[in-house]
Amino acid sequence: MATPRTAYEENFRDHLGNVAPDGSRTKIRPRKPRGPFHRARVGVSWLLLAVLFGGPFITINGHPLLLLNVIERKFVLFGVPFWPQDLFLFLLVVLTIVVFIVLFTSIFGRLWCGWACPQTIFLEMVFRKIEYLLEGDGVQQRRLDKAPWTTDKIIRKTSKHGIYLALSFLISNTFLAYVIGIDQLWVIVTDPPSQHLVGLFTITIFSLVFYGVFARFREQACIIACPYGRWQSVMVNRETIAVTYDNKRGEPRGKARRDGEDVDGLGDCVECRQCVQVCPTGIDIRNGIQMECVNCTACIDACDEIMDRVERPRGLVRYSSLGRIEEGRQRVLTPRTVGYGAVLVALLVTVVILFSTRAQVQAVILREPGKLYNELSDGRLSNFYSVKIINKTFEEIPVEIRLLTPPEGELIYLGDFSSVPPQGIAEGRFYLALPRNILSAGRNDIHFSVVSGSESVSEITSSFLAPHDVGAP
Ligand code: SF4
Numbered sequence: 321m322a323t324p325r326t327a328y329e330e331n332f333r334d335h336l337g338n339v340a341p342d343g344s345r346t347k348i349r350p351r352k353p354r355g356p357f358h359r360a361r362v363g364v365s366w367l368l369l370a371v372l373f374g375g376p377f378i379t380i381n382g383h384p385l386l387l388l389n390v391i392e393r394k395f396v397l398f399g400v401p402f403w404p405q406d407l408f409l410f411l412l413v414v415l416t417i418v419v420f421i422v423l424f425t426s427i428f429g430r431l432w433c434g435w436a437c438p439q440t441i442f443l444e445m446v447f448r449k450i451e452y453l454l455e456g457d458g459v460q461q462r463r464l465d466k467a468p469w470t471t472d473k474i475i476r477k478t479s480k481h482g483i484y485l486a487l488s489f490l491i492s493n494t495f496l497a498y499v500i501g502i503d504q505l506w507v508i509v510t511d512p513p514s515q516h517l518v519g520l521f522t523i524t525i526f527s528l529v530f531y532g533v534f535a536r537f538r539e540q541a542c543i544i545a546c547p548y549g550r551w552q553s554v555m556v557n558r559e560t561i562a563v564t565y566d567n568k569r570g571e572p573r574g575k576a577r578r579d580g581e582d583v584d585g586l587g588d589c590v591e592c593r594q595c596v597q598v599c600p601t602g603i604d605i606r607n608g609i610q611m612e613c614v615n616c617t618a619c620i621d622a623c624d625e626i627m628d629r630v631e632r633p634r635g636l637v638r639y640s641s642l643g644r645i646e647e648g649r650q651r652v653l654t655p656r657t658v659g660y661g662a663v664l665v666a667l668l669v670t671v672v673i674l675f676s677t678r679a680q681v682q683a684v685i686l687r688e689p690g691k692l693y694n695e696l697s698d699g700r701l702s703n704f705y706s707v708k709i710i711n712k713t714f715e716e717i718p719v720e721i722r723l724l725t726p727p728e729g730e731l732i733y734l735g736d737f738s739s740v741p742p743q744g745i746a747e748g749r750f751y752l753a754l755p756r757n758i759l760s761a762g763r764n765d766i767h768f769s770v771v772s773g774s775e776s777v778s779e780i781t782s783s784f785l786a787p788h789d790v791g792a793p
């Protein structure tokens with residue numbers, strides 16, 4: 321006999337998996353996941369955690385792998401420095417990543433959420449594992465929650481939350497290291513706290529936020545807060561590969577039998593609800609693709625274990641698509657994926673070209689506003705200019721400004737202006753003297769070249785103002 325479902329279960333699309341019929345939050349205590357997918361995810365998670373925590377210590381040619389110092393506007397990606405002046409390039413890279421995510425999601429669904437998202441990894445592979453260790457499996461956790469406050473319960477709960485707070489503090493420090501750099505962080509950590517009260521306050525706030533997310537807010541971050549999760553409905557389609565229940569094979573569901581024989585025309589789902597009990601977002605995968613599903617694969621492992629026991633083939637819940645289950649074929653190249661792919665290739669080509677031609681030194685020369693011209697004692701005319709040169713490299717560079725046209729001019733620097741510090745800016749002033757007889761009245765075009773060593777790093781067009789009585793006699 322197929323098992324009837326309650327009205328609340330039937331209306332699964334009208335409420336969230338972690339919300340009870342009375343509207344209160346249902347605390348999800350999933351059963352410990354186990355199986356080949358889980359083991360693979362543990363391996364991937366440890367690798368990614370090692371990269372995340374080791375990242376601040378990794379340097380390329382002595383420079384950080386990743387530095388996102390928004391406070392001082394210093395950015396380093398794979399050892400290459402970027403400046404706020406590279407904003408258009410940064411925006412283009414962000415746009416490329418967004419298109420890649422849309423394309424990837426339309427083909428592979430929420431693979432990112434289940435396997436690589438820091439929220440899932442920290443929650444399921446770190447915080448939840450500590451909870452299992454100290455409070456037992458889901459059922460035991462529920463029992464402990466309802467139990468009176470004994471010494472044992474107090475020790476377990478305080479130990480868990482103490483470890484959670486320590487981990488949150490460690491995570492905050494790691495993220496801070498990506499912002500200010502590991503050297504600066506080390507200074508803050510080793511100096512007396514009184515010298516870095518703002519930093520300490522910031523770290524405390526972030527630690528409490530992480531603690532709140534991983535100890536309290538939990539799956540709601542994926543269901544309510546994460547924009548990627550909310551956009552799923554517009555990115556996935558019937559060909560998207562996701563954790564999917566094979567309803568053709570599983571329905572009508574009904575209670576278990578062991579011999580693997582077809583009983584009363586029932587499908588393979590034995591209504592054991594193990595797939596629901598392991599789900600960290602509290603949903604039933606048999607209801608089809610749902611916004612709450614983070615594709616963690618726990619239900620695949622749980623169902624495969626049951627299929628082994630009832631001697632049915634594995635894969636009643638598996639990575640598949642609606643199209644494949646209903647029509648028996650998998651299409652990857654759909655008009656949508658081809659369109660996204662074409663846009664992505666165009667963006668990638670543009671990004672590569674712009675990256676490879678990106679100037680390492682940028683210069684701006686402007687005629688000083690509000691000033692006209694001066695007449696020098698030898699009869700020549702002069703205009704004042706301000707110059708700003710940005711050195712995006714990690715080395716000090718020599719610089720020299722040369723006048724390309726007209727060649728008869730002379731540049732006179734005001735102060736020393738011969739080099740730009742690494743990752744720094746040099747600003748200065750100079751005036752340009754030109755003979756009257758080569759000038760026209762009003763605005764004259766002039767061209768400068770900014771030279772570093774023997775290489776011209778920038779050519780700049782500016783103007784020279786002259787009075788109405790100039791020109792060849
Ligand atoms: S674990 Fe498999 S058999 Fe059990 S209820 Fe879920 S889908 Fe059905």
Ligand code: SF4
Pocket residue numbers: 563595598599600601602603604605612613614615616617618619620
């Ligand atoms: S439905 Fe399955 S894959 Fe989706 S979140 Fe729940 S257990 Fe994970």
